[in-house]
Amino acid sequence: MKKLILIYLLSTATLFAQESQKKRADKYFKIASFAKAAEAYSNLLEEGNTTVEVLKKAADSYYYISDFEKASSLYKTLLEKHKESVDEQYLFRYAQTLKAQGNFEASEKWMQLYEKEVPETLYKANVEKLENIKKQGNKFDIKNEAINTPNSDFGPAFYKNLLVFSSPSTSHGLFSRKYNWNKQHYLDLFAASITNNKLDSIKNPFSKELNSKLHEANVTFTNDGNRIYFTRNTSDEGKRTKDDNKVTHLSIFSADLKDGKWTNITSLPFNGVDFSTMHPALNKENNRLYFSSDRPGTIGSFDLFYVTIDANGNFGEPVNLGSDINTKNREQFPFISSENKLFFASDGHPGFGLLDVFMSEIKEDSYTKPLNLGLPINTNLDDFSFIYQEETKSGFFASNRADGKGDDDIYSFLQTAPLEDFQYYIQGIVVDEETNLPIDEATVFLFDEKENRINEVTVNDSGKFYFELPPGTYKISVYHPDIIPAEKTFTVLDNGTTKNEQNISVKRIPKTFLEELIAEEGDPKVITDNGVLMFDLPEILFDFDKFNIRADARVHLDQLVDKLNRYPLINIAIGSHTDNRGTDEYNRQLSQDRATATMNYLVEKGIDASRITAKGYGESQPKVDCIHKECSDEEHQINRRSEFVIIVKQD
Template identity: 40%
Template sequence: MKVKAILLLTFLSISSAYSQLGLTQAKADRKYDKYAYIDAIEIYEKVAEKGHKSVDLFEKLGNSYYFNGEYDKAERWYSELFALSEDVPSEYYFRYAQSLKAVGKYDKADEYMKKFYQKTNDTQGLQDLQEHKEYLEQIRKGSDRYSVEDSGINTEYSDYGSVFKDSDLIFASARKSKDVFQKKHTWNDQYFTNLYVAKVGDDGKLSDAKEFSKELDSKFHESTPVFTKDGNTVYFTRNNYNDGKKGKSDDKIMKLKVYKATLKDGKWEDITELPFNSDNYSVAHPALSADEKTLYFSSDMPGGYGLSDIYKVAINENGTFGTPENLGEKINTNLRETFPFITDKNELYFSTDGRLGVGGLDVFSSKMNKDNSFTVVKNVGVPVNSPKDDFAYVVNTKTHIGYFTSNRDGGVGSDDIYKFKENVCEQVIKGVITDQVSSQPLPGAKVSLFDANMELIKSLEADSKGEFIFEDGVECDKKYYVRAENQDYETKEINVITPLKSGETRADIALQKKVMPVDVGTDLAKVFDISIIYFDLDKWNIRPDAAVDLEKIIAVMNKFPNMKVDIRSHTDSRQTHKYNERLSDRRAKSTLEYMVKNGISRSRLSARGYGETQLVNGCSDGIPCSEADHQKNRRSEFIVLSMD
């Protein structure tokens, strides 16, 4: 993350009170103040190797590695820091926790994240950590969703932050260019980044990387462009430098700004900064909505929730811009949110270190609702996320091929672009709408699919067999509601959770008639969808939940005072035949006594237990059956014997 560290919108606040370790450390401090971290690391380590110890020394040495993305090395010095003193600013607890994750010490990392949340009074972060102690298992749960590999164009330098442009991929790189006057940054001894273009193969592999545009290049950093569909407008990130003029903040730092340029006769012209930029805060990493009416970006402008937040701003028809709006606490935390990307399906992807993750910056996603609110933010999981920094996620939703950047172990350079293929999980929700009593299909029934927030996705009519299927808009590992309606029946709605694997999820719905005919032979249990009158194990006392169902039968018998009913209780085949017969008989008679006690004449009721003698399937003794199959045999019936 060495070059990208400059572009993360998090800038060090450095104390001027240095420890008195002599001229050697003073020299390192001067380099540290100028962000010359490579030089500082060498000198600080020489001081530490001589046995010198101080909070200030270990803070600076840890930071020197941390802000270059070398978390494993930062962990060593932060460990020394906390062994010396825990009386340090709260941000060191956070940095130490992230560094611990980089070396796989997750339990200790959670311990220091908890202390960080306590010190910063972050009740939400603390609550999330306490309620999701198994968060790593959840993150790793969908590890087969992605296939990840090197993109094919990485160098020993920093390569990062890609975006699609027609059949090409545009990205930023600190690689050596043809410019003999190309400058290096003292932060990491790498060249300032320029924009490059690479060809995208059918399999997503990249090749033929070359400089994208001389007109957009400056002697400072350019990165993270986004193009309009017609290819004639680009928004991109650059240090505060334009028309040969360098701008600095009040504290003498070149912040980041988003610029706009227009393609005219094959050249990028009219490079202008956007009106909501500032010399005193950074604006970076633009992303366009599918309709190109909204620009998303990251900024540490005043009034945000954390170190950097994600914002959006309207692009007016006349080319002017609205007022930037913070995406709110549903997306932003008190730490870093950056590198937004929004798909043509209104899915927002971004990176943050403010949520429970694998380590460093993790990629998260959230779906935008029709009212522009966002669904619950989810970690996209491994292998996209790693113990290091993972960011700048983009994906083609049609090919399911995309790219992200990471400084994970095993890469070619400090930051590398990785190609991924989404192993698409495809789900459909299907079922049949039937009459609850007769089980006959109900053709033409209206069936509606809603998402977890009760937003309507689609409505359709059941076919001639009462069957329906929802294919578009159905995702894996999601909660949905399916509603069935028919003018002669009561509307019914059920919830459905699709699994995290491809396939079909059933959502059969049996509707109850608004007016239900009752005649001799009718089973009132089926009329009211009473599968079983529940008793505690091996008991025959009426439970409160069973009493509710019995009250329905009592109400019908009160409405028809001449109705006589036979109560029949059945068991499954488990236990002995004699035991089941006795148990079911006691339960049937217990049911009768309850109804008599609640006003039904004994002369109108009869009761008998049938044990396992009338199984509705083949689940007899010695036949292996599922619990669901056994459940079908455990039933109660209320058969109408006469109506006169």
């Protein structure tokens, strides 16, 4: 009995110790003290606690402190035991840890599971594009800088003849405070002189007014050098501010240079206590401030945003850069060059490692498809905070690659080859199906996936055509007075294969053209009138006393546009009608307005007005007789319509 009591007491004590250890681990994890959390969860695992929660948090803790070997092992165990019950984000993180260790084949397998909503052809195209980027060779010479320490050095920014960057604080020597996330000292701003893109080996604190007991990192300056925007822990008068989980996030602050000192340190109005706002970057005109944030409403974990800055220094509302730039994962560390190129880091776009550096050209309020800068800027690990001078084709970035001096290091680079994206295009030949000879003077139209005509070309006697276009799905249609219109739908993949071949064969118009057309379009209502063949199309309806084109009507009209594009030998007659409420004269005008509105819609969609006639018949041709009986609203609706007759002229 005494033995049983002793065993019970020991078991209870062990259970109590584990519960206490888990509470401590969860507390560390909750406040983002991941170095301590990783150690605490490891102890729990060693003691046999392998629940889903402990495995997830242990793996995540190691992931966040970049111990990818341990994180990978834990993610593997988690997915082997609980793959069906964990969030898909764990597929992504496991794939990233495998990539970080150079196991690209296994990483690709898990990434494809994570990207299951991406069609296999597009996924393979992304992989193929990275291989083609590799084949282009290195476009940069890079150098690890002497200012780097064994800890994290990153976030370079140009300021006059200086490079300002972030590095662990040394202001208090061995007694400097350490950050619980990774047990490194808090970050301060430092500076080193730049001469001909060469960095002085001596670094000095940038500003005693800006450096504090909190983190300072990632800065940008106005053109005159008198204002700085920088990232700091969210705080009020030097005292950190915490959210409901007792986590302190990051915010952007500004300061002004007066009499050689940085003053008026101010938190920007679009910061928040419950999310991070960080990594500021000004455009050349200094009227837009770009940044990264995980605020509510983001597409992914961190998105890129901008705010406008007016002449009085007031800030607009944050604007998300949209899905061309932002993904369901991280986009961070923006930089805007003098030629309006956006450089940023992402682990959401197809890349070689964890964070890769990408470039996109800003064109008004749109952004070109991001271009991966390739090797050696990007590696299997984190590459980020890229800054670039167009005049010298040089700059700096940070990386935690394997051959560095410490955690994150700053590298200088010199660009040695153009940063050119792939110029995708299609080419082909229009040939006679019977003779296989080119068709002269045929017009080739290019449509996008929404059936919008975006380009056209008339071929010469070679029959060849050529269009430059971004990746996507398209349709080409070929027209000529002597051929039956032909079309072909195709997809241009973003895989680095710039050329897409789309030859198209066409048939000469036989005497049986009308019969073939009728067979395709359905049995017509035939009316012979001066050699003209007619047949009906679906009608569209109108609201009472109105002639605007309704949403349901647009569907039918878009189908009609498609028919007219495919058959240039046919014209269209529009007949519009009203119900019998109102005077004859009023209804005649209303019906004509409906006919004109219908025709205008077709013309706006690219149909030549010479192919259309439009006439209003008032209430004279009802489908439902409402004169000799009282009609319901539904019956009156049937009479308020536009009808279509296709007219094919016979030779």
